[in-house]
Amino acid sequence: MAKQPSDLLHGTLDVLVLKSLAIGPAHGYAVSRWIEDRTNGVFTVEDAALYKALHRLEAAGAVDSDWGVSESNRRAKYYQLTRHGRTLLAAEADVWHRYAAAVVSVLKAAEA
């Protein structure tokens, strides 16, 4: 995996985490698996970074957490989007779409 600029990584990771929780409450491991599956392994996240992102988002009020029981009957910490998290996700996703579109159009122009 190529190293990425950390601020870009932060932003990217936050959006991905928020998106993963938009489906429903999940524990950290499930979020990690979801991101790996969805990006077909292209985007392998270091687990420490993932947990930092989750806790950072919680401190910012974008997600909420509490202890529950996992599908394997173990105590696990579950995360869930707050209302603030949902608006944040929408805004960040929008930024990403525009960013990606801009990059794509630049690349296409360069090809032509």
Added chain:
Amino acid sequence: MFRLPEFRRLFRFGSRRPEAILGEVEAEVEFHMNMRIQELMARGLAEPEARAEAARRFGDVTAARAELIAADQSAGRRAERIDWLVDLGRDLRFAVRELRRSWSFAAVAVTVLGLGIGLTTAMVSLFDRLALHPLPYPTADRLAVPWFTSGTIEHSMRINPNRASRIAMAATPGIVRVDAHQVAQSMIDIDGTPEIVATRLVTVGMPEALGARLAEGRTFLPEDSLAGSPLVTVLSYATWTRRFSRRADVIGRTVPIDGQAATIVGVFQPGFDLTSIDRDPRAEFWLPLRQSLTDPTQDQSRVLVTLAPGAEPATVAGLVDARLKAAPGSGDNLLRSFQLVFFSANDLVNPSLRATLSLLLSAVGLILLVACANVAALLLGQAAGRTQEFGVRSALGAGRGRVIRQLLAESALLGGLGAGLGVGVTGAVLALARRFRPPDLLTIDDVRISGTTFLIAAAIALAATLCFGLAPVWAVSRVDAATALVGRARRTLDSRGAGRLRSALVVGQIAITLVLLLGAGLLVKSFVREVTLPLGFEAAGLAQVSVSLPEREFPTAARRDQMIRDLAERVRRVPGVTGVAAAQNSPLDFGVMRAEFLPAGRPWPAEAAVAFFPTRAIGPDYFDVVGQRLVAGTSFGPDSTGSEVIIDEATARRVFGGAGAAVGQVVRFGRDAKETGSVVIGVAANLRSGGADFAGAPTIYHRNEPGDFGATLLVRSNGASPIRAVSRVIRDADPGVRIRSARTTEAALEEATAGQRFTMAIVAFFSVLSLGLALVGLYGLIAFAVRQRHFEFGVRLAVGAVPERISALVLRDGMRRVGAGLVVGLLASAGLVRLIRSMLYEMSPWDPWIFGGAALLLGVVGIAAAWIPARRASQVDPLVVIRSE
């Protein structure tokens, strides 16, 4: 699967400690590792490889842990803030429900608080404006009024600065401006109805210097003061409103003022006047002073000095005085024996008004205290009735802090509602004060509720809320859940300190009410005494017209004397007028003489000292016209000289043993050899007026000097008021004569007592209010105590107690508190006596009748308040009560 918020809240135990956070982070990481290892092993890795791979994928665990803990701690703080807000909202919602359930209690509490807060706010606003900031000028703190005085006492003679001193002041460093102003009564003629109105003449530039703002037009320009320039006038805002309906086209119109056409050039904004300084009527029309300060005719003007910032009035006055005495040719006697003193303009504002306001402020502060005590007792009683509820709640896990918060929320809600009502009450009180203001309290019109006032109300509400909110908290925190649950707490609560606290609150209320009742009683008695004592003369049918003869128009004494005689003659011919006399003052007023009173031919009492006593300078016919009886001797004739005096009956009796014996005696007014003495030619009946300051001092009547610069014409008439006709006759006699005031003596009398009546009415209102509050408080206390002791009374009745004995028990309980309140109140009344002494007319504040009456009234009200619960106690049904416990 689950809904987080409820889940989370149920299992949160206060704020999370660092160890707890560390444990959670460890558990979370461990769970993740286990899941990852399982996943890797399921893909075929052996356990040691899987473990290593999982650790590799996780990254730096130690660094991550520290970061996760830090993030969790800030998340925890945030969550606590949110919880606090949610709880607050819940507490308030609950409080609203609680108050609606016991709405009569809430209504009483809010009303009591609202009255207390509102009255206090209104009085604070009034006090702030009328006593602390009486002058609405930006430079008010630097304004001084210079006078020549002969002594330091307030009643000593004050003389306007003369020409030399005006010139000296204008040249003294530390003085920024020297202004002059004069009041006058002028005849105006709008739409053919002549009328006398108050006018004021000021130096050009003075309004601007005092910060006057204009609603329309301009103020005076330098050329307006030049002799021969067309006369211009600026209207007061009230006049513009009342006489010209605030029309803008009034600018440029002309109004005849004293027969001269004056062009209106501007309108002042409200708030600009000099009334607070000299208490003369508010001017309707403002005119420019035509003479410069160096003109000798300006000696009649009052002077207002603006000091430089930081200049000390006494120092500057000393400078001027020194400069004056050093100047060559200042051989003026005045300057030798008198001293120029600067009186701070703020201090000149009616000192008796300040005393009145302090009294009212104290009264209203006491009302607020009573209100708070009342609500505290109410809340305490309410809380005692709810101990079972609180017991249940703490058994279910509500902490003591939680319960206290709930109670504080209820107090805060009551306080907030009370403050809201208080703002309304403030507005109503200020409107009433404006409506019923005494005529000399003109500045009341400028008092408005301001933002500051609202803040004051809010601060008082908060303080009151905390003060009464603490009472139930204190009581409840002493009850443990188990006691409360078994239902015994109600009695436990009462037998402990809470009962004593409530009792103390009621005792305090009664004490304060006694002080207020005493104040009201003393003021009313003093007032009644004053108005029912015979005046000593006949006020009905008497009018007093004060005129001044400016030196410019009437330069010689002979000319002035002739003018006064001429005016008296002309007025005497007005239809309805039966008699006219000229005097220096009206019978309600007097001059003040500083002298000794020494009867010749008798040993002079060793303790005789120089004192101030009232003097009246009168002309022939004075006693006949004002209707004052001459007890012995004769009055002044047309040829009387200054060496004859008439004294009052009381002094004649005290000094000479009788009215008849006094006639022919000689009195001297000092031990100076030059003082030859005056012959007593008559003794006049005592006059009531004179005021408390001169009680017991001799009143001296002497012949008014021919050639005074003015006089008061006393006019006796039958039928309608002759004021208008008399004013017209005077105006027609000579346009140079200025009418300073013209009114009936009864109107003047009314005005003189208006301030007293106002004070009295307010204090009486406060004491009735306080009496009502104390009644409610005492009733609440006794009724509550009876409810607490239902069981006991039931048992007593069941074993054969006589119902009357039960009633007597309760009554005695109530009377004990009333008695304690009366004792405390009597002790506290020493403070009241000090405040009120100077407002009483010739009576001691320790009046046994008032003290006895107030105590009796409170006692009767106390019995009435205890009577209903006492009756209820005797009617307890033993069966019902014993079964219910």
